[in-house]
Amino acid sequence: MYHIKTIEGLMEAKGLKIAIIATRFNDFVVNPLIGGAVDYLVRHGANRDDLTIIRIPGAFEMPIIAQKVANSKKYDGILALGAVIRGATPHFDFVASEATKGLAHVALASGVPVGFGLLTTDNIEQAIERAGSKAGNKGVESAAALLETLRVMAQL
Ligand code: INI
Secondary structure (H helix, E strand, O other), X not given: OOOOOOOOOOOOOOOOOEEEEEEOOOHHHHHHHHHHHHHHHHHOOOOHHHEEXXXXXXXXXXXXXXXXXXXXXXXOEEEEEEEEEOOOOOHHHHHXXXXXXXXXXXXXXXXXXXXXXXXXXXXXXXXXXXXXXXXXXXXXXXXXXXXXXXXXXXXO
């Protein structure tokens, strides 16, 4: 077989400074996302002193806060944790789409990777399932993806 150069990232958090931006909106789901993410990062070598949790009002505010955090150059990566849960009006679609677009824009414009731990669900049950029960914990998954991305980026 041909040897193919492959770049991969280990989920190793030692020495990384990570800002966790977490919404207060729907905090009953967001708090377990934070707990899962912090537990995962610490178990993968992060120093608690290198983690900063920034509480913000809602998902709509995520991009502006992420932009400020990224431009501060104090953090290697950003983890955005929140939950947008569909209601009876189109509000959900605007908040979810602006948060998603804005976070992607911040990551690309700044070069600071953003872990996307924003739940977008049709109902409360789906959100609870993704915050540490039936469907895993999106805080953990997005923390893992952030570590892997950071470790791949360091080799490029
Ligand atoms: N913010 C959320 O984080 N999740 C939601 O489900 C949500 N809904 O459904 O309204 C939500 N709205 C608040 C929004 O993010 C802003 O904080 C608010 O509009 C003030 O700017």
